Amino acid sequence: MERHILAVFPHPDDETFSSGGFISSQTSQGVPMTYICATYGEMGRNMGVSIHTTRETTKVIRKKELQDACEILGIETLHYLGYRDKTLEFEDIEEVSARIKEVIDQVKPSLILTFYPGYAVHPDHDACGAATIHAVSQMKPEERPTVYAVAISTDYEKVLGKPDVVLDVAAFSENKLEAIKAHASQTEAMLAAMGAPDLSKKWLSIEQFYTYKF
Numbered sequence: 031m032e033r034h035i036l037a038v039f040p041h042p043d044d045e046t047f048s049s050g051g052f053i054s055s056q057t058s059q060g061v062p063m064t065y066i067c068a069t070y071g072e073m074g075r076n077m078g079v080s081i082h083t084t085r086e087t088t089k090v091i092r093k094k095e096l097q098d099a100c101e102i103l104g105i106e107t108l109h110y111l112g113y114r115d116k117t118l119e120f121e122d123i124e125e126v127s128a129r130i131k132e133v134i135d136q137v138k139p140s141l142i143l144t145f146y147p148g149y150a151v152h153p154d155h156d157a158c159g160a161a162t163i164h165a166v167s168q169m170k171p172e173e174r175p176t177v178y179a180v181a182i183s184t185d186y187e188k189v190l191g192k193p194d195v196v197l198d199v200a201a202f203s204e205n206k207l208e209a210i211k212a213h214a215s216q217t218e219a220m221l222a223a224m225g226a227p228d229l230s231k232k233w234l235s236i237e238q239f240y241t242y243k244f
């Protein structure tokens with residue numbers, strides 16, 4: 031059993047889509063969990079139907095949505111780094127990484143979840159993964175937590191090979207779907223277009239990670 035799991039992702043909803051099933055499986059067994067969300071996701075793709083929605087109100091809405099999703103997923107502690115959405119790649123990696131390291135030192139995770147830098151499509155995703163990997167790489171090898179890196183680019187398997195951690199999280203796909211629904215500003219339109227999602231579908235029932243090799 032993990033001692034403590036730390037997730038480090040840049041946007042509210044990254045945790046749910048990448049690893050909501052795995053997170054649920056762990057927290058339901060009593061594993062403590064902390065999430066560092068690097069931005070408030072105020073530049074989210076879907077600004078909602080109201081033309082009056084501003085970046086500020088999007089921030090407020092997404093904070094509430096993430097709080098709800100964390101409750102559904104059993105994530106006890108949520109830290110925001112407060113960087114501006116879509117600008118993480120321009121931040122000093124040393125600074126971002128030092129802030130992540132502070133939390134690592136506090137909670138002493140046995141496992142970290144983050145994006146696989148270079149294979150995470152969005153520049154914020156890559157930058158967040160890179161800062162996390164950088165923080166862990168500076169620790170003594172014997173003190174480093176395991177890092178599960180999430181790859182989402184279309185070509186990742188060609189370059190990295192098959193992920194070594196492939197988890198059937200079907201038992202938790204309903205919970206994952208609830209958390210997806212909690213991120214309504216980002217997912218409502220998608221879910222409406224989809225109709226009733228089939229819980230056995232791969233995107234809800236299989237989660238995969240690469241154990242990062244330092």
Ligand SMILES: [Zn+2]
Pocket residue numbers: 040041044152155
């Ligand atoms: Zn994201």
